[in-house]
Amino acid sequence: MGAEPYWYYTDYQTDLNAALQTLRQREFQAGRYNPVIPLLDFPITENSLAPGAQHISIQAALEASDADGTRSILDILRVADRPCPLLGDEFEAALLGGEEYHEILGEIFNTAFPLNPAELITLFGTEQPTHEMIESVILGNTNSDAAEKFWDSIDRGSARYIIVYAENQPSEIFFAGYSFD
Numbered sequence: 770m771g772a773e774p775y776w777y778y779t780d781y782q783t784d785l786n787a788a789l790q791t792l793r794q795r796e797f798q799a800g801r802y803n804p805v806i807p808l809l810d811f812p813i814t815e816n817s818l819a820p821g822a823q824h825i826s827i828q829a830a831l832e833a834s835d836a837d838g839t840r841s842i843l844d845i846l847r848v849a850d851r852p853c854p855l856l857g858d859e860f861e862a863a864l865l866g867g868e869e870y871h872e873i874l875g876e877i878f879n880t881a882f883p884l885n886p887a888e889l890i891t892l893f894g895t896e897q898p899t900h901e902m903i904e905s906v907i908l909g910n911t912n913s914d915a916a917e918k919f920w921d922s923i924d925r926g927s928a929r930y931i932i933v934y935a936e937n938q939p940s941e942i943f944f945a946g947y948s949f950d
């Protein structure tokens with residue numbers, strides 16, 4: 770099995786790590802993670818399957834998921850304030866590399882990274898994308914090249930995040946990632 774994509778929206782908070790932890794707790798309590806549900810159906814909605822947490826903690830769920838990971842936002846432990854230091858081919862080279870890459874890979878795995886301003890402009894034509902823009906460009910089919918480039922910028926076991934705007938104010942955070950396997 771290959772890496773599985775996942776994505777979520779959560780309410781905006783100025784403390785992005787707090788927003789991530791709230792989202793992780795919500796999905797843990799709902800039981801929407803591997804091994805409870807081996808493959809999740811996205812998008813997650815109020816009608817999505819929610820069997821409830823089957824582990825005593827998120828950490829226990831992470832351990833039970835083994836090398837596959839939870840195939841969910843539970844795999845993401847922190848939010849970075851800078852874009853990912855390695856993308857695409859550089860990441861693949863680091864995986865094949867030696868000990869010199871161990872530290873930097875440790876910074877990438879389990880982390881959500883922002884898009885830089887140029888990426889936002891390329892994808893959306895603005896640094897303040899709306900919910901509709903994300904649905905159309907990243908999750909829709911209005912620009913398949915842009916969507917492919919976005920998904921290709923995400924390394925296994927990591928995620929990207931975008932602050933979503935409504936009426937020129939932050940309203941949500943969009944998290945998108947790939948499972949480890």
